[in-house]
Amino acid sequence: MRIEQTIAASIIAAAALLTMQPVAAQETLPSWNDMAAKARIEAFVYATVTEGGEGYVAPEDRIAVFDNDGTLWCEQPFYTQLQFMFDRVRALAPQHREWKSKEPFKSILAGDPAGVAKAGEKGVVELGMATHAGMTTDQFADIVSNWFDTAKHPKTGKPVTEMTYLPMRELLDYLRANGFTTYIVSGGGVEFMRPISEKLYGIPPQQVIGSTIATQYAIVDDVPVLKRLAKIDFVDDGPGKPAGINKFIGKRPIFVAGNSDGDYEMLRWTTAGKGPGFAMIVHHTDAEREYAYDRRSAVGKLDKALDEAGRRNWLLVDMKSDWKKVFAFEK
């Protein structure tokens, strides 16, 4: 955040706190159609900030958590981090001649996605370790930043950094303008998201929760470094999401947004607190502007959470009808 933004945000926050007036949604959610979804979000936020009301929540307890893949940015045709792994394998191949005859590396180098898919979860973990470990944390942050500077989405050809959902970015802004603290809680690697989370979402590194690999402190040339080890430390997905929220935040959120069954436990956890709790699911219904998928998708499968959304009063956001725009670059 630049200093002007910091000042502006502080003044707006102070003003909002002094007057106890919610910041109105009509000004801050311009890409949402005026339908039930927008109205429900607005009603919840309004209740949250209305002192003396039944739904009031103190500012320090206004914690909002957002899944990333498929909730804040596009996860199709494959996860952004998987694309990063593929690119890293190609970049590192000259130093790894053995990859030419070893799966899943062989298929990546041959440009054969089907071969990669065959390697399964074990193959992805192997890929992750080969591309995410062995360097220092500072070196990895540079590798990631440099990759985001040039990586393009395979279908749209747009920079992957532009593949974020504009209505969701507006929602983040809207919540923050009403005193919420916004977090990412993603199955993705925390050190893959942190270098760009502020730029893309206005979310600073310390508010990004994700999967982690183990690090080891070492002194190299009298300088302390943290080496990234080829060892998974924590998987922040499914039941790991409530565990991650508890570990990193230590408070139960009151607002949650997800899009797949990997968010199911986080949706349950957020709406099982003593006070108010709001859950929403981004339902991918727009094959034209983005992708349409749910129960049978290999990426971002939404089945159980879709079944239970109604009876649990979780808001289903229909991308096709609820959003005026999906991406900022449209039109």
Add this chain to the structure above:
Amino acid sequence: MRIEQTIAASIIAAAALLTMQPVAAQETLPSWNDMAAKARIEAFVYATVTEGGEGYVAPEDRIAVFDNDGTLWCEQPFYTQLQFMFDRVRALAPQHREWKSKEPFKSILAGDPAGVAKAGEKGVVELGMATHAGMTTDQFADIVSNWFDTAKHPKTGKPVTEMTYLPMRELLDYLRANGFTTYIVSGGGVEFMRPISEKLYGIPPQQVIGSTIATQYAIVDDVPVLKRLAKIDFVDDGPGKPAGINKFIGKRPIFVAGNSDGDYEMLRWTTAGKGPGFAMIVHHTDAEREYAYDRRSAVGKLDKALDEAGRRNWLLVDMKSDWKKVFAFEK
């Protein structure tokens, strides 16, 4: 934080950002004597907030990390969390008849500290698991909160919550008034500190980093809970502190305070960044008002960091001469 404080803090922060004037130390560090230590802290903070200056650091990068035991509160004659374990063993003893003949429980129940000490680190881990696991996270938070309501320090007889160092609480306030975000980075259990960190230090749960035990998501009577398992997840001590900072914050701090060799790696890490970095060590030199200990202490041993403080330009704070008061309850 109460709402009035939130408003006041927002306005002060906005005003400080607008005018770019540092909040002066003389108003905010009243329990510090006007000596070199205070002057060095003030000079660093002044440089940090002075835009255009060589030492300027943007507000979002003003991260300050504080050890807890022996840095923010008293750790003698034994760690507060160890005292909690002892009390829990006594409270739980009726349900554990086997403890009467099993160390280290037997010695605790017999009131024999020497016997407990003999059990060593393995004994402490066993104690920790017996008293910190097996319940849900919500239940544990209640147990901890209730304990802090009544626990007294064994030497002073004061509530343990009053055994915090007044000059350090002032330092936390002073840094925050100048746009810093303050964190605890402690070897202690994160879920032991979080229920009282806001009240004692003005530090919310999400800014408390510490050792963690594994949790497991489960549904009990259709309600999601997190069960605390008898399994250590992460030890936030020594080389674990830079790893913890990286995992939880994802940014390198620019200010660090510690008091023992358990903080050595965190001191190195904080002062090895590209920009400014300030490190201080609380040196326990006051046997009258608190305790005097360093190189040979079983608790809070300060040896290696004491040797290197001079050549690394780490500030050594002499509790006896630098602090007008140690505890708020004095006089």
